[in-house]
Amino acid sequence: MEGTAPPRSQDFNIRVTYRDTDQMGVVYYANYLVYMESGRAEYMRARGWTYRDMEKDGYVLPVLHAECTYKTPAHYDDLLRVRAILETVTRVQVVFRYEISREETGELLATGMTRHAFVGLDMKLKRATPEVVARLLGE
């Protein structure tokens, strides 16, 4: 995880709470998808157009597909670094990839991806305008 961040990516830190653990003493597997959600929210915030702004502009981004590969468990009170990387964006779909690592050691814990559709507030497919695509790209 060391070195420079890739383009179109955003890092942020999150602390593992007790809620996030399970009785194996590690972070419960579904919670990595929650970290991924926060990761893409922070990606957008860093480009000056938050997920909340996007909703006000009439779009939501429901998840069509999600994957996560688990390498090493995270534990209570670990400070995680979540990196969200905008893989592709078209006027129809968006794909994010994620790398979740332990901040202190840089150890990579999990990788993931999510694929989303642009949808209007009526939950029907809605082609994104070029401006919306540009905002996600941070252009």
Place this chain on the structure above:
Amino acid sequence: MEGTAPPRSQDFNIRVTYRDTDQMGVVYYANYLVYMESGRAEYMRARGWTYRDMEKDGYVLPVLHAECTYKTPAHYDDLLRVRAILETVTRVQVVFRYEISREETGELLATGMTRHAFVGLDMKLKRATPEVVARLLGE
């Protein structure tokens, strides 16, 4: 917990999942409030007017106050019995009490209460009609 159920009460069973546990090997404390939510939903379903029906009729019941007293921890895979008891209902407020026990042994694990306001879909206070009060009472 033995004996007959009190009037205006409803029991239902829920199985503890891995998600519900934490690294102490017991159910995480906030999740009892989730069980309590399911308990009042089942109370209403048993009276033929579900929470979803109530929302369609223009009311929601946000929580004003919640309490839980923890006696003995619940563990993974325990089958719980959640008893929701309608304590009081007026045209303005509703109070539920809860008893959560281990089905197999009858042991009481936790007790709780929630106080709710009748609110319209605009999130403003809205007096319940006598019919709404009667439905909650199962009359």
Place this chain on the structure above:
Amino acid sequence: MEGTAPPRSQDFNIRVTYRDTDQMGVVYYANYLVYMESGRAEYMRARGWTYRDMEKDGYVLPVLHAECTYKTPAHYDDLLRVRAILETVTRVQVVFRYEISREETGELLATGMTRHAFVGLDMKLKRATPEVVARLLGE
């Protein structure tokens, strides 16, 4: 989803709670992984060897990889049918597939898969005995 269940599969029902929804008014995407966890727990229970039994016998099944494809959203109070299907089991790994549908209509909402390693209570890889493999197969 109609017709007979495939071999090595198990169905169970779960009711969507308020906790499971998000502000889009649908089930939050990470919660499908929770339903999948309950699905494989019920698969094992139906074969007379619960996940808790397995832990007592010295094994846990951490998730190596998880995927979920979302077709149609689930809503509050929907009764879901979760089908867990044991895809493969070796002495090293287990793969489950899942189909999540709306009980009332039979509509398929999501499909998923999880791959697991056999691990001992020390969290190190541990080859399953043939008896353990047979138990998962229900033989």
Place this chain on the structure above:
Amino acid sequence: MEGTAPPRSQDFNIRVTYRDTDQMGVVYYANYLVYMESGRAEYMRARGWTYRDMEKDGYVLPVLHAECTYKTPAHYDDLLRVRAILETVTRVQVVFRYEISREETGELLATGMTRHAFVGLDMKLKRATPEVVARLLGE
């Protein structure tokens, strides 16, 4: 919430995620107890003795009783300020109070309290040493 923080208190910020909301478009009520947990963890971290340190020293602090009073709802993407205040600590019990407000406006959203017992890793009551009490007080 403006002005100086009370003694024996600690503030920290947390951002509301999609997971934390429900279909009413507000933070689900049980999640305030999660924020309260993070609040007391940050209280301890600021005194140089984290909850994880405490566990290594042989204590856990299970919740005996929890309460929350909800004044105004929190929404998606709100930046919350969670203030944890150590109300009392004896060799047997600890009581924390909490104030949860919206960082941007200072508006108070909820207040709460939790009462905890000192327990050993065997989950039996264990009197805290004077050193443990002093650490919680930050002395």
